[in-house]
Amino acid sequence: xxxxxxxxxxxxxxxxxxxxxxxxxxxxxxxxxxxxxxxxxxxxxxxxxxxxxxxxxxxxxxxxxxxxxxxxxxxxxxxxxxxxxxxxxxxxxxxxxxxxxxxxxxxxxxxxxxxxxxxxxxxxxxxxxxxxxxxxxxxxxxxxxxxxxxxxxxxxxxxxxxxxxxxxxxxxxxxxxxxxxxxxxxxxxxxxxxxxxxxxxxxxxxxxxxxxxxxxxxxxxxxxxxxxxxxxxxxxxxxxxxxxxxxxxxxxxxxxxxxxxxxxxxxxxxxxxxxxxxxxxxxxxxxxxxxxxxxxxxxxxxxxxxxxxxxxxxxxxxxxxxxxxxxxxxxxxxxxxxxxxxxxxxxxxxxxxxxxxxxxxxxxxxxxxxxxxxxxxxxxxxxxxxxxxxxxxxxxxxxxxxxxxxxxxxxxxxxxxxxxxxxxxxx
Ligand code: AMP
Ligand code: GLY
Numbered sequence: 163x164x165x166x167x168x169x170x171x172x173x174x175x176x177x178x179x180x181x182x183x184x185x186x187x188x189x190x191x192x193x194x195x196x197x198x199x200x201x202x203x204x205x206x207x208x209x210x211x212x213x214x215x216x217x218x219x220x221x222x223x224x225x226x227x228x229x230x231x232x233x234x235x236x237x238x239x240x241x242x243x244x245x246x247x248x249x250x251x252x253x254x255x256x257x258x259x260x261x262x263x264x265x266x267x268x269x270x271x272x273x274x275x276x277x278x279x280x281x282x283x284x285x286x287x288x289x290x291x292x293x294x295x296x297x298x299x300x301x302x303x304x305x306x307x308x309x310x311x312x313x314x315x316x317x318x319x320x321x322x323x324x325x326x327x328x329x330x331x332x333x334x335x336x337x338x339x340x341x342x343x344x345x346x347x348x349x350x351x352x353x354x355x356x357x358x359x360x361x362x363x364x365x366x367x368x369x370x371x372x373x374x375x376x377x378x379x380x381x382x383x384x385x386x387x388x389x390x391x392x393x394x395x396x397x398x399x400x401x402x403x404x405x406x407x408x409x410x411x412x413x414x415x416x417x418x419x420x421x422x423x424x425x426x427x428x429x430x431x432x433x434x435x436x437x438x439x440x441x442x443x444x445x446x447x448x449x450x451x452x453x454x455x456x457x458x459x460x461x462x463x464x465x466x467x468x469x470x471x472x473x474x475x476x477x478x479x480x481x482x483x484x485x486x487x488x489x490x491x492x493x494x495x496x497x498x499x500x501x502x503x504x505x506x507x508x509x510x511x512x513x514x515x516x517x518x519x520x521x522x523x524x525x526x527x528x529x530x531x532x533x534x535x536x537x538x539x540x541x542x543x544x545x546x547x548x549x550x551x552x553x554x555x556x557x558x559x560x561x562x563x564x565x566x567x568x569x570x571x572x573x574x575x576x577x578x579x580x581x582x583x584x585x586x587x588x589x
Contacts, residue, residue: 163477164189164224167203168210168240169231170196171394172500172531172549173458176465177231177472178203179529184473191223197540198530210235213243217250227476228255233455236260236434237267237315254480257434258454262425265436265452269311269320269351272452279424281417282448285354288313291338301330301352309353312337314346318392323355358442359585360450361402362457364464365418365438368479369431372422373489374414376400376467378460379586384507386581393507394546397499397564397582399557400463403589404442413440413447421452433479462498462529462549467491497560498551499568499582503532504575506545511575514542520550520570526563527551528571542573557583 165187167178175198181190182202193216195205208215211234220228228244230236239260244250257263264271269288276283289297301308308330312320320343324330337347364375378400384390417438425432437453437460456464465472469490478484503510512532518540520528529551532544550567554560561583568578 163226173461174231186473197533236263311351312347313349316343368484371485395459398459399583463496514573517572520567
């Protein structure tokens with residue numbers, strides 16, 4: 163079969179790398195892809211939101227399965243578009259439709275869904291500009307810190323945590339009255355603050371069955387010790403040490419299974435990846451957020467651990483037979499460290515030539531994110547540039563190899579965190 167992956171980040175390079183090893187896949191394309199996906203697939207220069215062009219490409223190239231990497235095309239309805247076009251109906255888009263994508267697209271929708279299905283999450287209320295005064299009264303009775311979330315997609319910037327009531331009131335006003343995030347913040351969810359280690363777990367669903375993929379922890383802040391601005395992710399580790407068999411059972415019984423049951427109760431056949439963003443609140447896993455896609459950089463540590471054939475999983479999903487999938491997970495630890503452009507996540511320069519002396523092996527993998535080819539050279543084209551994933555029998559030995567690999571990557575003003583995974587070592 164022929165497969166088209168949509169996206170251009172590290173996650174999409176990993177998915178393409180994994181798909182390229184499948185005995186089931188004949189032709190593999192990535193749109194638009196990056197300099198890394200070029201090594202394992204054909205890049206196609208189409209924007210992930212240009213559904214018409216994507217559809218035309220799929221027909222012309224006899225694509226059987228489309229795998230969207232990021233939430234944008236899903237929230238904008240690529241699944242619905244393919245379903246509504248007679249010519250495209252036979253092409254399987256492995257993702258949720260617009261309605262099911264609301265699990266990620268609307269925080270309020272996700273919170274209501276969790277409440278309705280008794281899924282553990284932080285207490286909350288939601289407000290609009292009309293209930294601005296009530297919102298102020300609500301937070302005034304709460305202890306600091308305050309968690310304010312714009313309801314809609316706000317490019318990862320819609321969650322603000324404030325240490326003081328004054329700051330929270332100001333953010334509330336910016337979001338509700340000044341529409342800081344446009345219509346995304348016309349509704350604001352105010353949540354109780356939860357303390358604990360955050361981690362993510364993933365499931366892959368065909369609408370009727372699901373399989374659980376390994377968990378991971380990512381490192382979101384730019385600075386050492388998880389300080390400074392939020393980024394797309396500076397590194398990740400899988401598995402996480404507190405994920406014992408019993409804990410996984412708890413996560414499955416209290417969170418994963420009720421989520422899929424709840425989706426069925428709402429008559430939604432959820433197809434695609436569900437990313438459960440969780441926090442370990444004193445031994446109780448609680449949902450911080452849902453995403454309708456794999457995480458990035460979590461994919462860079464989760465997918466290398468999957469020994470099974472990804473193409474086979476996609477084919478089984480298409481036939482609603484995921485329950486028959488062989489789920490073979492490598493027990494070793496995988497870590498990834500991201501190299502980023504100096505200045506990121508604020509302004510940074512692009513177009514820097516990248517030197518990569520690290521070679522891929524079974525133990526060490528170089529994944530591209532913000533890279534492209536320019537006159538025969540690989541150059542930077544984004545904030546997060548190259549991730550080096552590596553295996554070890556434990557976190558320190560995997561990290562040692564990730565960092566060795568990072569030493570073989572060079573570009574002007576390159577930066578990376580040196581403390582990825584360190585907080586998990588002595589747990
Ligand atoms: P979200 O976009 O919902 O994942 O939120 C972004 C980040 O804000 C999360 O990864 C957490 O670090 C933090 N966060 C969100 N909700 C809460 C909460 N209720 N308590 C503590 N931290 C939170
Ligand atoms: N690593 C977090 C995300 O993909 O949203």
